[in-house]
Amino acid sequence: MSLAACGKVPLRSLLRTGLAWNLLRFCRHNSGSKxxxxxxxxxxxxxxxxxxxxxxxxxxxxxxxxxxxLLTISGPALKKGRSRIFYGLHQDFPHVVVVGLGDKNAEVNSLEQCDEGKENIRAAVAVGCRQLQDLEVPHVEVDTCGDAHCAAEGSVLGLFEYNELKKKKKTAVTVKPYGSLENAAWQRGVTYAEGQNLARHLMEAPANYLTPTSFAEIIQQALHSTSDKIEVHIRSKSWIEEQQMGAFLSVAKGSDEEPVFLEIHYNGSTVSSESPLVFVGKGITFDSGGVSIKPASGMDAMRADMGGAATICSAITTAASLKLPLNVIGLAPLCENMVNGRANKPGDVVRAKNGKTIQVDNTDAEGRLILADALCYAHNFNPKVVVNAATLTGAMDVALGSAATGVFTNSDWLWEHLKAASIVTGDRVWRMPLFQHYTKQVTESQLADLNNIGKYSRSGGACTAAAFLQEFVTVPHWAHLDIAGVMSNKDEVPYLRKGMAGRPTRTLVEFIVSLSQENQKS
Incomplete structure (x- = not known):
């Protein structure tokens, strides 16, 4: 049955009769439909x-x-992000969803710091794909809307949902471009989106399923399926002890789960001696807060406190899939922050890999402890750039919410590259201050060289955390990305469902791509 079969019935009348509902039912239950x-x-x-x-x-x-x-008579003009569905228009496509793209001339908005045209495509395509998934349509073709890369991202990101542990799952949907020769750009967009979805998958997984060991094994498997230029080292507790990573070990000792230091190398450059980019990610697979325990309400979300490790590992996996011609190293200290008789106590003093002592006045400020040792280790590789990512502070969520990742950096050059990448991806970043004002608050400690919290407690908490990390950095190009505010999504990003966001994986990928292009030009 199609609208063509009802040719003697005025279209306006058809929309107002039960025929439309019968047609919908027919198409919805046509299991082989597209x-x-x-x-x-x-x-x-x-x-x-x-x-x-x-x-x-x-x-x-x-x-x-x-x-x-049909669009003319079925209602007002489609606004940006809205959709309308029609049935039986074409024998090859029983279901056609039309989505609103907004202004045809939308471009980079300097005030919003994003390319609104690209974001409109991602959002609109995601709406259409989800609507067809809800109708249990298994095969979907997508209008590339003038940007196949963004259309692919919208499709793949929009359809993702973590339902691995549910008996009833949503219909699996395959997507491909409609009537387009931009297959290379489409596939590149798919690769970017699958990278972010890997991070989302890791962040959503319950902590009893995703332990430090299983996290490392999942990344190892994902990397080995992308390239033969990969090295993965899953370092044990004995190796961590040999490296004298006392700050990392002090956090890990509160849990029965063994800590893991994950070290991954993507050797994509044709010059093996080329200085690598080094990404460091906080890998707390569950954060109870330790003795400074968190409130029970919302603590389940702390399964995603390894979001930094998830995003940097997923970004490197994506770079390997794209076969980018440069070297990238990923470092992820992985452990739980739990409470037992060996756990850190407020007032304890621990020693980091570089010999600095740290007074632990709040055991819930544990991310900076494990990152301190990882940042020290990162300098062993003569890095061109060091970027660390961490769901580090609630203060960052208070400051920026979910609008952007907070970036603290000692390098204007690095900031400009991260900002440019974020404008392309729509996953924005915002520069935060890294003043000596904050450094003084963590270096004036009663018992040790440093204190793991600022002396004014919650004031400027994201800034004092960044100042603490800077004490373990000597390279001229370093950035700390505090991703606490962008950890999860409610409805702020329309092409992501509710849940863990996997942000800013695509911005990190785009940043790697931009540096690889610079390398090729030089």
């Missing part, structure tokens, strides 16, 4: 109420303009 997502821009003038993309125009021409007619 769906199509098409984009439409907001009209600039009254006589331009409907502006199809090129793919939309081709499709509408193939059915003698019926889609435009």
């Amino acid at each position: 769906g199509l997502v098409l984009g439409v821009y907001e009209g600039g003038k009254v006589d331009e109420a409907i502006q199809f993309t090129k793919a939309g125009e081709l499709f509408d021409n193939s059915i003698s303009g019926r889609l435009k007619e």
